[in-house]
Amino acid sequence: MIRFLKYTWFQVGSFGLLLALVPLVVTNRYYLNVMIFIGIHTLLVVGLNLLMGYAGQISLGHAAFFGLGAYTSGVLTATYKLSPWPAMVIAVVLTVAVALLVGVPALKLTGYYLAMATLGFGIIVYICFKELVWLTGGPSGLVGIPKLSIGTVVLDEPRTYYYLVWAITLGAIVLSLNIVDSRVGRALRAIHDSEPAARASGIYTARLKIWVFVVSAIYASVAGSLYAHFITFISPSSFDFMFSIKLVTMVVVGGMASIWGAVFGAATLTVLPEVLAVFHDFDIVIFGLILMVVMIFMPQGLTRGALDLWEKYRLQRDVAGGSLSGG
Amino acid sequence: MMVEEMNAPLLKADNLSKSFGGIHAVRQVSFEVPTGQIKGIIGPNGAGKTTLFNLITGFYAADAGAIYFNGRTLDGLVPHQVAERGVARTFQNVELFDRMTVLENVMVGRHPKSRAGFISAAFRLSHARREENNIINKATEILNFIGLSERAASPSTSLPFGLQRVLEIGRALATDPLLLLLDEPASGLNAGETRELGRLICRIRDSGITVVLVEHDMSLTMEVCDQILVMDYGRTLAEGSPRDIQQDPEVIAAYLGDEPLA
Amino acid sequence: MDLSSQILQYVISGITNGAIYAVIALGFTIIYNSTEVINFAQGEFVMLGGMAVIALDGNGHLPLGFSFLLAVLAVTLVGIALERFTIRPAKSSNPIALIIITVGASIFLRGLAMMFWGKDSLGLRAFTGSSPIHFGGATLIPQSLWVLGVTVVVMAALQFFYKHTITGKAMRACAFNRRAAGLVGIGVNRMVMVSFALSAAIGAAAGIVIVPITLCGYDVGIMLGLKGFCAAVLGGLGSSPGSILGGFLLGVLEALGAGLISSGFKDAIAFFVLLLVLFLRPSGLLGSKEVKRF
Incomplete structure (x- = not known):
């Protein structure tokens, strides 16, 4: 067990070191911005993965929590001139309250019915962002969100913000790795594998599902606040149904129930649209095509799928090599 | 009494x-x-x-x-x-946790006898670490009792059906x-x-x-x-x-x- | 206009929209019953129907009826292709994977539509005249009658198909118990394909009749699809009469809510109803299948 712990720390440590070195090599603002988005998406996906990958509960409305974080931070700081850090805390508290309000009735449902309930919730929140013009600025968005600062240092350079985002995201990854490999983490996985057996083993599954829903909502809320203070302008379209779907896809593409898979999924699906942008209007066609192909042929996600393909290739090569030497 | x-x-x-x-x-x-x-x-x-x-x-x-x-x-x-x-139970159609190892299956059975929640797990607080060690010890003890200690690290699905039934009993026993x-x-x-x-x-x-x-x-x-x-x-x-x-x-x-x- | 004629006006427009929701909900139901897949590309069938008929009508001098049939046929082929190339080869029956596949298909179709027809909303001439009919202080445009007429024809045709044709009966058997249907020699795969074809065809028909009223753009599919889906849940997922009831009810509720409360929140009403139903009565108004609750 001690060795395993060290192993995890080794992974986290080397990943952190790698991340710390990136801005020393990459000075291009555009690339740094993409890296910041990857960090924010990773935070979202790691949280969603606790809910979906580990506890096996679908959420098709996670963009709503991301949006709640972003809009609460945005409105409190831009309109009411509150300083960003307390605003972020208030955003988390508000998100927790909403997550409880929705989660308590919704998590009594399973499978498609839970998917539908979270979908409906997500769209209602999106419509509120759009229609509560006096509060959110409506479809044209909310402007004038200040940059974050630590003490007197304003984090207005991509490089400094990069470090902030990834420090928080890395922290969230560590917390998630700890949760997954604990009594709570086992209980979550138990719910996914067999809910009756989990209950018979003394797990209060109903409550645990609500807690993991709340935890994943907190991750999303913090990600939302970081997003708002980064681009300083938010509009409802960033928090629509398609974004919820994109988050689910990041979880699945990376591979369910794998924290590092979540990082990979977030990175892949953040970079992909940027790459596809060269195709202009073709980009969404290609994006849709990729979603379908990956899910049809590698439903366990790209990481697992690629490993399977590699295994297959090696087997075939070995067989071919064997017959060659035999003949 | x-x-x-x-x-x-x-x-x-x-x-x-x-x-x-x-x-x-x-x-x-x-x-x-x-x-x-x-x-x-x-x-x-x-x-x-x-x-x-x-x-x-x-x-x-x-x-x-x-x-x-x-x-x-x-x-x-x-x-x-x-x-x-x-009161512990097993199921007619063996209900194991398929994506866990043999040891982890039994460890889940310790759930009602342990306390650590999200916070203490996330921050690996010392009482959670102590508790985790106790869970591992107890689960190992049970694997010895049911004769599965050599398979502790195998995925539970790799066990033959008969041993899966035994493992399910082991998980039930873990709840004391x-x-x-x-x-x-x-x-x-x-x-x-x-x-x-x-x-x-x-x-x-x-x-x-x-x-x-x-x-x-x-x-x-x-x-x-x-x-x-x-x-x-x-x-x-x-x-x-x-x-x-x-x-x-x-x-x-x-x-x-x-x-x-x- | 006084309040009562205003309400009458809302109900009329609600019934018109509701008819479309009902047909889309039926499309969900047909596919759900044969595969347990929720096809998130359902709304794209409606969009494709609308776009196709606009293209056919604008291109030459074809009679509208002919364009109508041709558009339905084309979208039906799209439905069949969707089943053949995405659902059938899918290795996983995991709902999450299937949801993402159909969402991927929906994005793909939307993207294609945008490439072909651009980003502008397009319109179509009304089927027969456009002078409104007055009654009871409210007005009714003739196209609304076409919408209702086509909806009734679609429902009657489906009813006939399910009750009186061998394929229809086989599909009902599949919906009831797929394994047993397979054991008595029903080609379950073929039934799944037929269900996608049917669902695409009626979706296209709905899309075509509504175009003269609402216009059509490459991106109308998502909202229409999701609302049809709310209607299906409201009526009871898997129940055909439920889908029809749910569709009309949702249309009327939405129109009344938009008119009397707030038009901005019109779209939210459907989803609010969806949440209420799921939290209070997840089997829907007419659903009979037991819902998995703990």
Whole structure:
């Protein structure tokens, strides 16, 4: 067990070191911005993965929590001139309250019915962002969100913000790795594998599902606040149904129930649209095509799928090599 | 401890009834399980045996009647609360956690005996780490007891079916139960595995845990049980020692056909 | 206009929209019953129907009826292709994977539509005249009658298909119990394909009749699809009469809510109803299948 712990720390440590070195090599603002988005998406996906990958509960409305974080931070700081850090805390508290309000009735449902309930919730929140013009600025968005600062240092350079985002995201990854490999983490996985057996083993599954829903909502809320203070302008379209779907896809593409898979999924699906942008209007066609192909042929996600393909290739090569030497 | 309490049955079902739609799965069933015994419940398919287990463990609520465990009623409790009171169970179609190792499956069973929540797990607080070590020790102890310690790190799905049943019992034992309910533990096992299982069940009883088993396999039931309850169409048909049951004409007629039991 | 004629006006427009929701909900139901897949590309069938008929009508001098049939046929082929190339080869029956596949298909179709027809909303002439009919203080445009008429024809045709044709009966058997249907020799795969074809065809028909009223753009599919889906849940997922009831009810509720409360929140009403139904009565108004709740 001690060795395993060290192993995890080794992974986290080397990943952190790698991340710390990136801005020393990459000075291009555009690339740094993409890296910041990857960090924010990773935070979202790691949280969603606790809910979906580990506890096996679908959420098709996670963009709503991301949006709640972003809009609460945005409105409190831009309109009411509150300083960003307390605003972020208030955003988390508000998100927790909403997550409880929705989660308590919704998590009594399973499978498609839970998917539908979270979908409906997500769209209602999106419509509120759009229609509560006096509060959110409506479809044209909310402007004038200040940059974050630590003490007197304003984090207005991509490089400094990069470090902030990834420090928080890395922290969230560590917390998630700890949760997954604990009594709570086992209980979550138990719910996914067999809910009756989990209950018979003394797990209060109903409550645990609500807690993991709340935890994943907190991750999303913090990600939302970081997003708002980064681009300083938010509009409802960033928090629509398609974004919820994109988050689910990041979880699945990376591979369910794998924290590092979540990082990979977030990175892949953040970079992909940027790459596809060269195709202009073709980009969404290609994006849709990729979603379908990956899910049809590698439903366990790209990481697992690629490993399977590699295994297959090696087997075939070995067989071919064997017959060659035999003949 | 008072003498009355010592003699009080560990589990007592009083006039239990449960129906689904128009079907009476369990009809006015009463029985007692004394502490330290192995009680068998037999009956043809659809006799209401599994429903009885689901009533005791809180998966279903009874339409009428009451269940007393360790002197207190189980009425209104949901499964995890029943487990916390000290009732553990297995399932007819083995319900293991497929994506976990053998050891982890048993570790889940320690859930009701441990406390760590999200916060202490996320920050690896010292009491959570201590607790985790205790869980591992206890789970390892149980794997030794059921003879699976060499497979501790294997995925649970890699075990042959017979050992999966044993592992499920191990997970149930990890909750430190006073009462263990086994739902057809021998189904799908060969004769050798069944004998092995019988020995394990006796060792569990000898360690102080009361056992109730629902079973089709006559050899197992007759060999290990102290008392047998026979159910048919949701009702109690007979109750007594294995010897009495073997000779009960009503049981022979209703369930075993014309031939007496071997 | 006084309040009562205003309400009458809302109900009329609600019934018109509701008819479309009902047909889309039926499309969900047909596919759900044969595969247990929720096809998130359902709304794209409606969009494709609308876009196709606009393209056919604008291109030459084809009679509208002919364009109508041709558009339905084309979208039906799209439905068949969708089943053949995405649902059938899918290795997983995991709902999450299937949801993402159909969402991927929906994005793909939307993207294709945008490439072909651009980003502008397009319109179509009304089938027969456009002078409104007055009654009871409210007005009714003739196209609304076409919408209702086509909806009724679609429902009657489906009813006939399910009750009186061998394929229809086989599909009902599949919906009831796929394994048993397979055992008695029903080609379950073929039934799944037929269900996608049917669902695409009626979706396209709905898309075509509504175009003269609402216009059509490459991106109308998502909202229409999701609302049809709310209607299906409201009525009871898997129940055909439920889908029809749910569709009309949702249309009327939405129109009344938009008119009397707030038009901005019109779209939220459907989803609010969806949440209420799921939390209070997840099997829907007419659903019979037991919903998995703990």
